[in-house]
Amino acid sequence: MDNMADLFGKINEFQSKMGELKSELTRLEITAEAGGGMVKVRANGNREIIGIKLDPEIVNPDDMEMLEDLIVAGINKALQKADQASKEKMSELTKNILPGGLSGMNLGNFGL
Secondary structure (H helix, E strand, O other), X not given: OHHHHHHHHHHHHHHHHHHHHHHHHHHOEEEEEEOOOOEEEEEEOOOOEEEEEEXXXXXXXXXXXXXXXXXXXXXXXXXXXXXXXXXXXXXXXXXXXXXXXXXXXXXXXXXX
């Protein structure tokens, strides 16, 4: 019976830590650049875009396709960095709570 109480204690601790982690990821800012810094995209650790900054020199109405491509590239880089940061934070959390962490587990089930 002690094992079950231990397990439920770990689950409660994990849920509490997950809430803290989600708040921490919301505050975490990641910046990525495309086009040699002409496009800068900011995302948070929850993989949400929170800002885009464009160098005025790249805004050319005659070449919107290039601008669109640079924005997409910047967003993709920012989201990749945010995903990596989220995985690293989750790994830190789980290694202290669960033996072996949660490698291979779909973190989307936990809202991350």
